[in-house]
Amino acid sequence: MAKVITDATLEYIEALAELELSGEEKEAAKRDMGRMLDYVEKMNELDTTGIEPMSHVFPLQNVFREDKVQREGGSEATLRNAPCHKEGMFVVPRTF
Amino acid sequence: MDKSVLLEMSATELAEAIRKRKTTATEAMEAVLEQIERTEECYHCYVTIDRERAQLQATEIQKKIETGEVSGPLAGVPVAIKDNICTEGMRTTCASRMLENYIPTFSAQAVLNLEKAGAIVIGKTNMDEFAMGSTTETSAFGVTKNPRNSEYVPGGSSGGSAAAVASGECFFALGSDTGGSVRQPAAYCGIVGMKPTYGTVSRYGLVAYGSSLDQIGPLCKTVEDCAVVLETIASYDSKDSTSIRREEGAFTAALIRNVQGMRIGVPRDYLGAGLSDEVRDAVVRAAELLRTEGAQVEEFDLSLVDYAVPAYYTIASAEASSNLERYDGVKYGYRADEVRDLHQMYRKTRAQGFGTEVKRRIMLGSYVLSSGYYDAYYLKALRVKAMLKEVFSRTFDRYDCILGPVTPTTAPKLGESLKDPIQMYLSDIYTISANLLGLPAISIPCGADSKGLPIGLQLIGDCYQEKKLIQIAYTFEQIYREGR
Numbered sequence: 001m002a003k004v005i006t007d008a009t010l011e012y013i014e015a016l017a018e019l020e021l022s023g024e025e026k027e028a029a030k031r032d033m034g035r036m037l038d039y040v041e042k043m044n045e046l047d048t049t050g051i052e053p054m055s056h057v058f059p060l061q062n063v064f065r066e067d068k069v070q071r072e073g074g075s076e077a078t079l080r081n082a083p084c085h086k087e088g089m090f091v092v093p094r095t096f
Numbered sequence: 097m098d099k100s101v102l103l104e105m106s107a108t109e110l111a112e113a114i115r116k117r118k119t120t121a122t123e124a125m126e127a128v129l130e131q132i133e134r135t136e137e138c139y140h141c142y143v144t145i146d147r148e149r150a151q152l153q154a155t156e157i158q159k160k161i162e163t164g165e166v167s168g169p170l171a172g173v174p175v176a177i178k179d180n181i182c183t184e185g186m187r188t189t190c191a192s193r194m195l196e197n198y199i200p201t202f203s204a205q206a207v208l209n210l211e212k213a214g215a216i217v218i219g220k221t222n223m224d225e226f227a228m229g230s231t232t233e234t235s236a237f238g239v240t241k242n243p244r245n246s247e248y249v250p251g252g253s254s255g256g257s258a259a260a261v262a263s264g265e266c267f268f269a270l271g272s273d274t275g276g277s278v279r280q281p282a283a284y285c286g287i288v289g290m291k292p293t294y295g296t297v298s299r300y301g302l303v304a305y306g307s308s309l310d311q312i313g314p315l316c317k318t319v320e321d322c323a324v325v326l327e328t329i330a331s332y333d334s335k336d337s338t339s340i341r342r343e344e345g346a347f348t349a350a351l352i353r354n355v356q357g358m359r360i361g362v363p364r365d366y367l368g369a370g371l372s373d374e375v376r377d378a379v380v381r382a383a384e385l386l387r388t389e390g391a392q393v394e395e396f397d398l399s400l401v402d403y404a405v406p407a408y409y410t411i412a413s414a415e416a417s418s419n420l421e422r423y424d425g426v427k428y429g430y431r432a433d434e435v436r437d438l439h440q441m442y443r444k445t446r447a448q449g450f451g452t453e454v455k456r457r458i459m460l461g462s463y464v465l466s467s468g469y470y471d472a473y474y475l476k477a478l479r480v481k482a483m484l485k486e487v488f489s490r491t492f493d494r495y496d497c498i499l500g501p502v503t504p505t506t507a508p509k510l511g512e513s514l515k516d517p518i519q520m521y522l523s524d525i526y527t528i529s530a531n532l533l534g535l536p537a538i539s540i541p542c543g544a545d546s547k548g549l550p551i552g553l554q555l556i557g558d559c560y561q562e563k564k565l566i567q568i569a570y571t572f573e574q575i576y577r578e579g580r
Contacts, residue, residue, distance in 0.1 A: 019458065046403055053475045056338075078201055
């Protein structure tokens with residue numbers, strides 16, 4: 001049974017993903033996502049009751065290091081990568 | 097030295113020739129740049145080539161070799177770097193409009209390690225956008241073609257790196273492997289590619305896609321080169337919190353022709369439906385060759401193979417959706433204009449800056465992580481991953497390595513793969529388990545199909561067992577070359 005992605009669901013995903021799709025892209029996205037979800041639901045054939053979800057394969061603990069500046073003075077080069085900057089700051093469109 | 101002879105050399109042979117004063121770093125760089133002049137227009141392996149910088153560095157390194165200041169195992173060898181690995185002062189685009197003009201202010205630790213060993217960066221290689229794809233056709237800067245036959249794809253996502261090595265446009269290259277992106281293009285282009293154990297090579301400076309899956313790996317002409325490059329780029333790095341201290345010594349110590357008594361398991365599930373006859377025959381022949389050389393080879397049932405791809409795409413997309421949130425048009429990268437407010441700027445920037453496949457994965461990832469679906473998809477995938485881990489752990493109690501194909505078929509024709517994404521994802525079936533479980537794996541040439549396209553053999557080892565893989569791969573490479 002093919003999974004149907006409704007307009008409301010797609011709108012929700014667009015909001016989560018911070019994407020504004022065109023009309024044509026929306027239709028393609030609904031179709032693609034429906035197919036992909038159908039496909040990954042194959043996992044449901046497996047009984048995973050009692051199995052702990054495994055995020056990392058290695059038993060890594062928190063890894064700490066000294067909170068010490070190691071590279072300094074790169075702010076100008078960093079700012080040069082910004083689409084818009086002024087007086088040492090990033091410029092963005094109005095926020096309210 | 098004659099330049100065509102130079103271009104035939106492996107990275108290790110070239111370094112030795114430079115050490116023995118038979119040639120120079122400058123001559124090697126000239127030979128590579130001339131080769132690029134001849135073939136790059138056709139293959140399009142690179143996104144960025146910095147000729148001046150490369151030549152200048154070659155001159156400097158040559159001086160340092162002569163004074164003894166630089167004596168590393170790759171001193172004077174020209175290298176190509178995948179365009180999702182940061183290079184200070186050299187554009188790093190991830191083959192995306194989003195980062196078209198991004199110039200990193202730092203280099204990846206793997207690149208720094210190479211430069212310390214005397215390698216010289218030629219430029220940055222083409223790839224699938226943000227490493228999402230299997231053909232290098234999702235690049236925003238045009239496709240790369242397979243040097244073995246230019247009507248076919250080089251594979252992906254490290255397709256530019258593989259094609260550059262195969263065409264002599266570099267002596268070796270770095271790629272990244274999140275689901276097979278080093279091993280699969282290596283197989284399609286007929287070269288050697290390796291994904292190390294997760295944590296062996298620092299991810300500092302590698303643009304993140306699926307952080308629990310990503311590893312940088314070498315693409316080389318020979319297994320020996322692969323061992324040398326891996327030994328050079330592997331290092332503990334406090335800047336990568338998942339970095340691992342490896343203390344078992346040099347990988348190159350495993351370059352021994354001997355598989356006497358090695359236990360090799362061939363999963364029947366890797367030879368079944370979906371695998372092309374020609375690939376199956378080549379892989380079975382390879383297993384036979386290793387048996388004649390003294391290895392104990394047997395078939396076994398691995399199980400759960402069909403569930404690895406759905407679990408992988410759920411996890412990879414989830415991590416991608418989170419990692420790619422940083423592209424918001426503020427600090428770097430593309431920004432859409434004519435926007436009402438900040439919020440619309442984010443949304444338009446991302447809609448215009450990302451390509452179709454990237455958006456597809458970000459949306460899938462956002463969905464499987466959203467409340468209401470998190471348990472059903474994301475946690476389910478992590479549970480399937482735990483089951484896979486169990487299966488592979490049991491397998492490595494019995495075998496030193498798993499042997500199988502890298503891909504179900506040889507390289508597809510250009511333009512045939514993107515129409516059906518799920519079909520394309522399914523072609524990762526033999527490579528993704530190594531990423532999900534952090535295992536080392538290597539791809540080596542083991543034949544060609546009737547069209548002359550290369551076939552790859554894959555060896556997968558238990559965590560930290562690169563040396564076993566290198567030894568078996570090196571032995572196979574020797575027998576295979578003798579037999580040809």
